[in-house]
Amino acid sequence: MKKIQARYYHNGRVSPIKLIVMHSMEAPEKPTTAEAVANWFATSSPKTSAHVCVDSNSSVRCVDDNDTAWAAPNANASGLHIELTGYARQTRAQWLDAFSLATLKNAAKVAAAWVKKYDIPIRHLTPAQVRAGHKGFCAHVDVTRAYPGTGSHTDPGAVFPWDRFLAMVKAEVNGEPAKPVSWSRTLVYTKGKAMMKGADVEAWQAILNELGYDVDVDGLYGLGSTEATKKAQSKLKVLVTGTVDKTTWQAGQKAASK
Numbered sequence: 001m002k003k004i005q006a007r008y009y010h011n012g013r014v015s016p017i018k019l020i021v022m023h024s025m026e027a028p029e030k031p032t033t034a035e036a037v038a039n040w041f042a043t044s045s046p047k048t049s050a051h052v053c054v055d056s057n058s059s060v061r062c063v064d065d066n067d068t069a070w071a072a073p074n075a076n077a078s079g080l081h082i083e084l085t086g087y088a089r090q091t092r093a094q095w096l097d098a099f100s101l102a103t104l105k106n107a108a109k110v111a112a113a114w115v116k117k118y119d120i121p122i123r124h125l126t127p128a129q130v131r132a133g134h135k136g137f138c139a140h141v142d143v144t145r146a147y148p149g150t151g152s153h154t155d156p157g158a159v160f161p162w163d164r165f166l167a168m169v170k171a172e173v174n175g176e177p178a179k180p181v182s183w184s185r186t187l188v189y190t191k192g193k194a195m196m197k198g199a200d201v202e203a204w205q206a207i208l209n210e211l212g213y214d215v216d217v218d219g220l221y222g223l224g225s226t227e228a229t230k231k232a233q234s235k236l237k238v239l240v241t242g243t244v245d246k247t248t249w250q251a252g253q254k255a256a257s258k
């Protein structure tokens with residue numbers, strides 16, 4: 001991992017490592033943002049830092065694990081802090097778009113190494129658990145809630161996709177791809193009818209994003225998903241219908257896992 005040492009941090013730690021804390025940088029989704037924010041931590045930022053900054057194509061080390069980053073009051077002593085490119089205001093769909101999926105995957109790699117090294121359980125702690133000193137993952141917003149009146153940060157937002165992120169971390173720890181959702185029904189959009197909805201739709205939309213077809217990962221199979229599916233089908237050399245049958249699903253899943 002490349003390193004750009006942050007300017008503000010404490011040498012060493014006064015507590016053992018217990019928490020992996022997720023943040024959003026509140027900076028635009030660009031493949032150079034991890035470097036840009038790391039440079040900002042190194043030079044002109046106010047008194048703030050994090051251990052690693054992550055964007056869609058890289059992770060940048062800013063503070064060593066054994067040093068204390070200045071990232072979230074009350075969670076600095078025991079925390080390892082990851083800054084994700086993006087905004088706390090992002091919707092779940094925006095956290096699961098192509099850029100963010102790539103960013104989350106990179107962050108999952110960093111977190112997985114910590115999970116193994118520091119024996120951190122792969123679970124999202126409640127603010128009460130954070131306050132009680134449990135080991136696990138949390139968001140900056142959970143730290144803010146755990147210690148009322150000590151901060152106002154709400155990153156990385158109320159709808160951060162913990163389910164997907166922790167599944168990615170698990171997959172990295174186990175050295176295997178995240179357990180794929182399997183095909184269970186044909187996904188089809190019919191104009192004038194209610195859109196099909198569900199976890200399988202969301203999984204297919206994530207596959208489309210991984211294949212480079214930008215689509216909202218909102219779990220609703222509508223016109224946008226249909227059009228993206230058609231493009232993917234053409235590329236995958238399966239029948240171009242805009243509906244997701246078992247053949248299309250499996251071809252997409254196979255291509256996305258490469």
Ligand SMILES: [Zn+2]
Nearest residue numbers: 023140153155
């Ligand atoms: Zn934060």
